[in-house]
Amino acid sequence: MVLARLLDDKMASLNRSGKIHGGVFLGRGQEALSVSLGLSLKPGDVFAPLIRDGAGRLAFGETVLDAVRTYLGSAQGPMRGRDGNVHRGYPRRGLLPMISHLGAMISVVNGVLIGRRFRNITGDVGAACIGDGATSTGAFHEAINQAAWRNCHFVLVLANNQYAYSTPNSRQFACENLVDKAIGYGVAGHEVDGTDLAACLKTVGLAVTAARQGGGPQLVVAQLLRLCGHGEHDDAHYIDARLKASPIGRIAFRWPKNTCGAGVGPMAKRPVISGKRRCSWSRRRSPPCKESHRPTLTPRIGARWRRGI
Ligand SMILES: Cc1ncc(C[n+]2csc(CCOP(=O)(O)OP(=O)(O)O)c2C)c(N)n1
Numbered sequence: 278m279v280l281a282r283l284l285d286d287k288m289a290s291l292n293r294s295g296k297i298h299g300g301v302f303l304g305r306g307q308e309a310l311s312v313s314l315g316l317s318l319k320p321g322d323v324f325a326p327l328i329r330d331g332a333g334r335l336a337f338g339e340t341v342l343d344a345v346r347t348y349l350g351s352a353q354g355p356m357r358g359r360d361g362n363v364h365r366g367y368p369r370r371g372l373l374p375m376i377s378h379l380g381a382m383i384s385v386v387n388g389v390l391i392g393r394r395f396r397n398i399t400g401d402v403g404a405a406c407i408g409d410g411a412t413s414t415g416a417f418h419e420a421i422n423q424a425a426w427r428n429c430h431f432v433l434v435l436a437n438n439q440y441a442y443s444t445p446n447s448r449q450f451a452c453e454n455l456v457d458k459a460i461g462y463g464v465a466g467h468e469v470d471g472t473d474l475a476a477c478l479k480t481v482g483l484a485v486t487a488a489r490q491g492g493g494p495q496l497v498v499a500q501l502l503r504l505c506g507h508g509e510h511d512d513a514h515y516i517d518a519r520l521k522a523s524p525i526g527r528i529a530f531r532w533p534k535n536t537c538g539a540g541v542g543p544m545a546k547r548p549v550i551s552g553k554r555r556c557s558w559s560r561r562r563s564p565p566c567k568e569s570h571r572p573t574l575t576p577r578i579g580a581r582w583r584r585g586i
């Protein structure tokens with residue numbers, strides 16, 4: 278975790294000094310979850326990390342040199358200088374190069390696992406990482422559904438870092454807790470404090486073991502906070518400076534409700550973390566799908582809604 282954080286800091290500094298061109302995307306605050314997944318997988322397993330999974334990559338066996346060489350566009354890097362940052366990978370070693378952050382890798386991992394099954398190779402686990410934002414995409418829905426009915430040896434690790442770019446969870450989805458989605462797809466759901474390394478190692482380890490033993494797909498939802506912007510081009514002004522300066526962001530979930538965080542009960546329900554009070558918009562918000570509960574519709578669209586157009 279420390280190595281991953283140091284590497285992230287170095288990449289950010291190289292970016293600021295103009296040595297790295299293009300985007301730099303960091304995993305500050307997400308290391309415990311990411312490293313737990315990397316450590317829980319074995320050689321032969323398939324791992325599809327995302328832009329915030331530097332720690333998991335290192336734990337799975339990627340070298341610091343490969344990461345730095347890719348960012349610097351070196352011909353000696355794994356992508357031979359043809360990719361600038363986070364799309365690097367080694368398919369033969371089970372570390373898949375990512376396509377998109379928004380759920381695209383789930384079906385890729387499904388494909389690898391199903392392909393192996395056709396060749397009678399079983400016992401391997403496939404793992405993909407996504408963020409809260411990805412759960413609103415069709416790619417997520419289609420792929421988790423496919424993994425479920427195919428009963429893939431699959432672990433989907435969801436880093437709920439409270440934002441997709443600058444959009445807080447309260448404006449992304451209406452469900453109370455993302456782990457509730459597991460039951461709708463018929464997969465096992467686990468919830469964990471993503472700022473607690475011991476808890477992450479235990480929960481992710483259990484999920485990987487369950488998937489390996491044929492227990493079907495496992496969804497692990499971790500509550501944590503992105504301690505930086507979406508990329509280094511984003512100063513994350515919408516996140517409280519005290520939280521960004523904290524080492525792992527845990528205080529975000531310890532602050533009393535309706536001040537700056539949501540408080541960690543069993544798990545924080547809807548932590549909208551910003552300098553402001555917990556978003557009044559989310560408290561005023563009504564359950565979806567009822568005509569009378571559509572306060573945000575303009576009168577014109579509201580009329581159309583009522584006419585069913
Ligand atoms: C299909 C698609 N649409 C949009 C994007 C642009 N995009 C990249 S990351 C991102 C937000 C992701 O948020 P989240 O899933 O919460 O992950 P986080 O960045 O918080 O780790 C968006 C909109 C994309 N990569 N692919």
Ligand SMILES: [Mg+2]
Binds near residue numbers: 436437438439441442
């Ligand atoms: Mg997010």
